[in-house]
Amino acid sequence: MRSEQETNRAIDLYADMVRRICMVHLKNQADTEDIFQTVFLKYLLSPTAFESPEHEKAWFIRVTVNACKDLLRSVFRSRTVPLDCLAEQPDQQLTQENREVLQAVLSLPGRYKDVVYLHYYEGYTAPQIGEMLGKKVNTVYTLLTRAKKLLQEQLGGDDDAKADPTGV
Amino acid sequence: MQKQIQQAFDQVRASDELKDKTKQFLAQNRSARAPKPVWRWAAVVCAVLLLLCGAGGWAYFTPVAAISLDINPSLELRLNRFDQVIQVVGFNESGQQAAGGMHLRFSNYADAVRQILSDEQIQPYLTEDSAISITVASPNEAKNQEMLTQLSACAAEYGDAYCCAANWEQTAQAHDAGMSFGKYQAFLELQALAPQVTPEQVQGLTMRQIRDWIGQLSGDAQQAPAGQGQGYGSGAGAGGSSGAGQGYGPHKNGNGGGGNAGQGS
Numbered sequence A: 001m002r003s004e005q006e007t008n009r010a011i012d013l014y015a016d017m018v019r020r021i022c023m024v025h026l027k028n029q030a031d032t033e034d035i036f037q038t039v040f041l042k043y044l045l046s047p048t049a050f051e052s053p054e055h056e057k058a059w060f061i062r063v064t065v066n067a068c069k070d071l072l073r074s075v076f077r078s079r080t081v082p083l084d085c086l087a088e089q090p091d092q093q094l095t096q097e098n099r100e101v102l103q104a105v106l107s108l109p110g111r112y113k114d115v116v117y118l119h120y121y122e123g124y125t126a127p128q129i130g131e132m133l134g135k136k137v138n139t140v141y142t143l144l145t146r147a148k149k150l151l152q153e154q155l156g157g158d159d160d161a162k163a164d165p166t167g168v
Numbered sequence B: 001m002q003k004q005i006q007q008a009f010d011q012v013r014a015s016d017e018l019k020d021k022t023k024q025f026l027a028q029n030r031s032a033r034a035p036k037p038v039w040r041w042a043a044v045v046c047a048v049l050l051l052l053c054g055a056g057g058w059a060y061f062t063p064v065a066a067i068s069l070d071i072n073p074s075l076e077l078r079l080n081r082f083d084q085v086i087q088v089v090g091f092n093e094s095g096q097q098a099a100g101g102m103h104l105r106f107s108n109y110a111d112a113v114r115q116i117l118s119d120e121q122i123q124p125y126l127t128e129d130s131a132i133s134i135t136v137a138s139p140n141e142a143k144n145q146e147m148l149t150q151l152s153a154c155a156a157e158y159g160d161a162y163c164c165a166a167n168w169e170q171t172a173q174a175h176d177a178g179m180s181f182g183k184y185q186a187f188l189e190l191q192a193l194a195p196q197v198t199p200e201q202v203q204g205l206t207m208r209q210i211r212d213w214i215g216q217l218s219g220d221a222q223q224a225p226a227g228q229g230q231g232y233g234s235g236a237g238a239g240g241s242s243g244a245g246q247g248y249g250p251h252k253n254g255n256g257g258g259g260n261a262g263q264g265s
Helices: A004-025 A029-045 A053-075 A083-088 A096-106 A110-121 A126-133 A137-155 B002-010 B016-033 B038-061 B093-101 B109-118 B141-156 B170-176 B181-193 B199-203 B207-217
Strands: B065-070 B074-079 B085-090 B132-137 B161-166
Touching (some): A004 B016, A110 A137, A126 A137, B074 B109, B074 B181, B181 B199, B181 B207
Antiparallel strands (some): B065 B132
């Protein structure tokens, strides 16, 4: 069992990331609290010795994504809320532009959202995402390509094509 | 687009309230899951074991009955509630020697008495004119009866035996007087006939001598024919003081009249 100091450090370091992954999947404050408790309790009890900060971060991403999927499977759609609730979340003070971007991401089919978040926000490459999520690299490429197309349709523009580390 | 997405997600943050709630939740879980110190369990187990050992030891090593075996050697066997000998005490020199040479602890009392009567240190005392006195004492009358039944049968194999039950409370008085309670019973019997007799006068006598003395003082009308002493222990076992219980009679012709009968009278 990890010390209070370790868990507090992990919460301070990874809470925002866990929150974003929760938002991608759940969009519901109560479920987000559940996921926070589940993820950090797993960390408290996990005997895993992390080799590096990157290893630890990847562990949090994988555990959080899995916890969100488990929660969605268990409650199906009964506890999800419409996208409109994005604006009602008390901790969100989003500009109109950011709200539109987030709504565009959240409106993507479920299988695209993780890869979009991990690639565009966290900066992971397709092979890294594939390893993290247990998907084939080609599948990740395909998902990213399709997601990008959908996002471009909604948001317009392709000015970041050169910066795209996946080359998709 | 990447920049837009980064800017948008940058604004999504976990609130302090959410972080605090999570920390609080983990703190509760940590204390609930913290293993109880091993030493606490060990202490409880040790305390229970000590209690059980103490109770068991007390039950096993507390004497609840005693047998006094007097010929000339004077021995007392102290028994636990499981009918096992837990202590052997010699009350005169020959008794102490005999007690030191035998391994009777944890034997059944009937086996122990047989072993004593068969012992080579005791055998020289079991002559034709000797008297064996076996006295049992316990606070439980039924227990006395049971022991008497077993021991009278056992002693009969070795010659004349006078078996009786004594008052459990009198065992302490006997020890104060420096005698086994079997011999003390005989002393009380004698004292009832001759109040001036003191324990010191009796301590060195054999049971045969005490019995003969009693027989003489009781003005025994049943004088033995010439050449024979009076028999001892007609089976009455009537003690001089209260509580000296019933006796199982001696069983054979008691010979050897009152050679020392005059002592102390």
